Amino acid sequence: MSSSPDAPIAFAPESATIAIVTFNRAHLLTRLLESITAMDPQPGHVVIVDNASTDDTGDVVESFRDRIGSEIIYRRLDTNTGGSGGFSEGMRLAYELGSTWIWLMDDDVEVLPDGLARMGAWAPRFKSIQGRRYDYDGSEFYWQYRVAERMGIPIPFAPSGFDASGYKEMNSGCFEGMFIHRDIVEQIGLPDPRFFIYWDDQTYGWLASRITTSVIVDEFVLRRTREIKQWDMGIRHMNASSDAYRYYIMRNRAHIKRYHRALGVYNPVLFGAGTALTFGKEIVRLLFVERKVTGTSNLFRGLRDGRKIARDPQWRPMPPLVA
Template sequence: MTGGTGGRAADGAGGEPAVPAVHLVIVTFNRSAYLRGLLDSVLALDPAPAGVTVVDNASTDDTPEVTAAFAAAAPFPVRVERLPVNSGGSGGFRAGVRAVLEATATEDAAWLWLMDDDVVAVPDALAAIGPFLADAGAVHGRRWDENGRPFFWQNRFNTWLGIPLPVPGDVFRSGPVTRTDVGCFEGMFLDRHTAERMGPPDARFFLTWDDAMYGWLISRTEPVTYVDRYVLRKVRPQRHVDLGVRHLNDSSDLSRYHVMRNRGHVAHYLQVEHAWSRPGFAVGTALTAAKELVRLLLVERRVGGVVPLWRGWRDSRTILRDRTWLPEMGAAAAGTPETGTPEGDA
């Protein structure tokens, strides 16, 4: 199954493939300074996007003023979705994707470009990625970190463990495009028809795992690709350590809690897709906890984050035992799957 209209359907000047209509979806919460920098970079995109939807997750700073100024300056349609409460990145992207699908036509939003507020767009990002927006449900470009180095991304999902794993070596050694089976909402290009089939992201995740699982679910029926073209640059400074095969950035107690808690949702989605392994998933959960402990000790140099990890693991077990759980994204979400209740520790 291909990605629908987002391809080389028409040629631009000089026979170059035309860039399809790309609509940006930006989720923000109380980081107006970062948001202002991102929106300034969006105004500098050449070619320009077809439109922008900014989801304001009930910010209490001057985000409304920043988005209003951007809407007044933009030469393309701008929509601001202000949510009544902070619904996390997951809820923000759910609201943003839903708004674009409901409020725009295909010719105005053939592709959705999803991103957080702490990045800036590379000026030629759409021209660089445009030729690769064909025959895929989702496409990821590369990112620079805040120091101008390639941003590390784990782009392979191990189904038995239920976790993404790093790929050693240069994934682009054979060409500029490689297949992947996870997603990242910090820069994912999402085909509109794929979004309509999948539905918006699952807001229950709040933070973390939502994009990984969204990409994995897409990859079950359509290609998901990773392209050797830089489209974003991270601007929020992060402490990190390089462990060779992978990098670890600093995190937060809120994120740590959801990393463990959302294992319950991950387990259910794996079961819906008949990819559940109780022993494998238990090992993957233990590896997830171990990674977070290493992050605490080596990157943040503290141990206070252990409590949120334990709370998240405890709450994941409650989700696992929920016999009423149903998927909210993916092909199975349109039906009434028999999710059951996975057994064992998450």
Template sequence: MSTATENNNQLAQADSMQDPTGTDQAAPAATSRKTREPIEHLAIVVVTYKRQELLGHLFDSYAALTCAPWRIVVVDNENAPETRELVEQTAARLDELWGATEPDAEGGRSRMVYAPQTDNLGGAGGFSAGVRRAFELGAEWFWVMDDDVLVMPEAIERLARWTDRYQVVQGSRLDYDGGPFFWQYQQFTTLGIPNPLAKADLGPTGAKRMNSLCFEGGLFSREVVRRIGFPDPRFFIYGDDACYGYLASKVTETVVVSDVILQRSRAIANWEVSGVRQLSSTSDTNRFYIMRNRGFFARYLREHGDYHRILFGVGTAATLAKELIRLAVVDRTFKTGVRQLVRGMRAAREIYRDSSWTPMPPVA
């Protein structure tokens, strides 16, 4: 049996995993959820934009958690009355279910905090604002995610197994159909691209070193934020999480683990490449930022002595080739898609040549 097949079986069975203590347990009563905090001052940070129905499903999955988070910070890039109402209703529901907590740095006791934005900051800006808000409230750990996922009931306990050893942990995920979802957790830093040869099988320990991160379930500590700063909002969308994981790997050991913590709740058209690897559909807007944000990544690589002009250029060519393949076999919007790829490459060059550019600063 191939390692990919073994990994598929491992992930597909993960939802029936035993409790990390090694014993099968039913979900604890609400009263026990009020006091159990296996990850100290854990803040969930979720970014949403015009997807109230998906957000509602995510909130329902929060209510099924067997351990309560300390805070849930909801960043609303739409600043919509419907989202505010949904958050207020869910806050009352969760506070009744779990009970209020100790005051945060601003004296609040509710577990859910609404953070509407005056402008659409994109995913990158939303996560930056959300992590900053949670940091200000006193969070010690940040568990970040989009609105189109569902959390597994035992997700917090599964992550807690690793937090005494690692400051950055990326849990595994299931796809929309319940099958395993493969994420490329290693990057070729000199090329500035994901490592296509990274093995899906995480081995007998259930963990492997990574130098990337995904803001779809990534977990990191306050100390990491102190040292590398908040996520860079200038990415707007795409690549901000991979860059943040790269920066985190420069200051601490970062790992991807086999414990399944999330399931995607939105189907996305894709082309199966091999085994669990897929090439998913994307938009022309994303195509622009995929190429444009290589300019930001190049600047960060340069800051840390990992930038090599020729090799990074090879990585850019490989990225462009991948996007052209995506256009050919998945999206089939060549006319508009190629135009956005070219625009993005030009914007990346401008970013790289910008003499006023500075990296995100550490947090005092």
């Protein structure tokens, strides 16, 4: 008997592409590719975008071609475009391969052997899915899966527990494990490379949540493989950062503001409060995680350059991939 035309389409692992962005971390990329080799089932393709690495990343990729079990597409960029540019290119390549599902990940994670099967089990129901991760030490990693839309910032106290449904609705995204259907990519376009780093995945996940029910599911599918200095706040942690991150955290608030304006959700008072809270959080990070007072100049520099973006008459959102 034929199935109903409205029945969910069963997940086909070969229709999925894992898209990885890497930069000068061949040792971490090796661990990730080893984990993909051990997956069951495996994706049809593995796209690797190399942000102009100067180490032996290319040699590492070549060493896996005959043993990973999936077709590898390796794209080395001429310049470092940041995580934002890398994921935009990785998404483009995966989309042009005809992939139905695109699974994005940084090079500092590894995939659990049944990771794709676990994500695929939810694919007939949802089109924007985030799985869970173990932290470097094996603990459960908490990700802020909801944002206060008008403020444009994550909600740090969103409940971490799951009910019997096994999922929670989200309005954010994280490129360390985003699992997204090509139908959504067609409608919202590629990730915006102008962010370079920071806020790009939150914005992309928010855009997806405006046209589909986006969810985080109670499935552990990734494990982080890089230790990051943290401040243990009890039920939450705050990670160390860098001067570059501090700059882009503040500068890219302007890109979020432009998206909010374009979509008619911009509230100057609430968004300004979100920017002030972001600035304050970075001061706390400097004092209590990194234990230093230098670095604030990068926050102010980011705010200054963000004003140029906010006034740019040529700025436009990323276009959809279909008319």
